Amino acid sequence: PKGSWARAFNIDLEMLIQIKRFKGLKNLSFNDNCKLSVKTFQLVMDNLQNLQYVDLGFCNLSSVPSDLLATFLAGMKKIELLRSTLTENQKIQIFSKLEDSNKLRILKWPENFLCISPTTLATVLSRLDVVDLSYCSYNISSKQKEEFFI
Numbered sequence: 001p002k003g004s005w006a007r008a009f010n011i012d013l014e015m016l017i018q019i020k021r022f023k024g025l026k027n028l029s030f031n032d033n034c035k036l037s038v039k040t041f042q043l044v045m046d047n048l049q050n051l052q053y054v055d056l057g058f059c060n061l062s063s064v065p066s067d068l069l070a071t072f073l074a075g076m077k078k079i080e081l082l083r084s085t086l087t088e089n090q091k092i093q094i095f096s097k098l099e100d101s102n103k104l105r106i107l108k109w110p111e112n113f114l115c116i117s118p119t120t121l122a123t124v125l126s127r128l129d130v131v132d133l134s135y136c137s138y139n140i141s142s143k144q145k146e147e148f149f150i
Helices: 013-018 038-047 066-074 088-100 118-126 142-149
Strands: 005-008 027-030 053-055 078-080 106-108 130-132
Touching: 013 038, 038 066, 066 088, 088 118, 118 142
Parallel strands: 005 027, 027 053, 053 078, 078 106, 106 130
Antiparallel strands: none
């Protein structure tokens, strides 16, 4: 049904997107056993246009091209990346895309953001309705904090 969850593990994603009732899927959660590839993200982006929320918690995303991952995430209203593995370049690209997009409302991503420019970080975070940066207080620079609170 529309708006329902699909836990994408041990499910053939190509088969899932062919099922008519999943075309309206709004929420998608991958688990850490998923093999996320360029093909995975292309399939989701091309076939699940109603997708608004993605949970990529505990996923190793370091091999996904930065621009593809950033474009995918910039289209979401809610993103969860708890304990996901990303490169610094991916983080920079994601925040750069999020800065240009105004869709994201909720971000749950306790991570080290020292690589993100203070202005970009402040711009993105200040537009959100909910942000969870638990455990990030030591991984955000003084300049980033200053830019956000000014």
